[in-house]
Amino acid sequence: MAELDQLLLDPTRLAIVALLAAADWAEFGFVRDSVKLSDSALSKQVTTLSKNDYVEVRKGYVGKRPRTWLNLTNTGRQTLAGHISALQAIAENARSDGAEQPRR
Secondary structure, eight states, X not given: OOOOOSGGGSHHHHHHHHHXXXXXXXXXXXXXXXXXXXXXXXXHHHHHHHHTTSEEEEEEEETTEEEEEEEEOHHHHHHHHHHHHHHHXXXXXXXXXXXXXXXX
């Protein structure tokens, strides 16, 4: 059975990783706006995810403007899949243990 990932228990990091799972490379500003964070808050979270090999960071230029792109690594994808499986198992156990039935 898959286990919950400690880094992805943080809702902000989970939102970032889930967003990146749907993209090949995403521009920093798009991720920032999508998860509703400031530049510095997103940068801090990306640093944590990058140090743990969940996210890859690429810097470059579009014209003369500096840009940063983010990509979910294979490790990040596998970890997210395991985390989601663990969450689904928890939800299923709650359902099967009677969480949907009224208390007597």
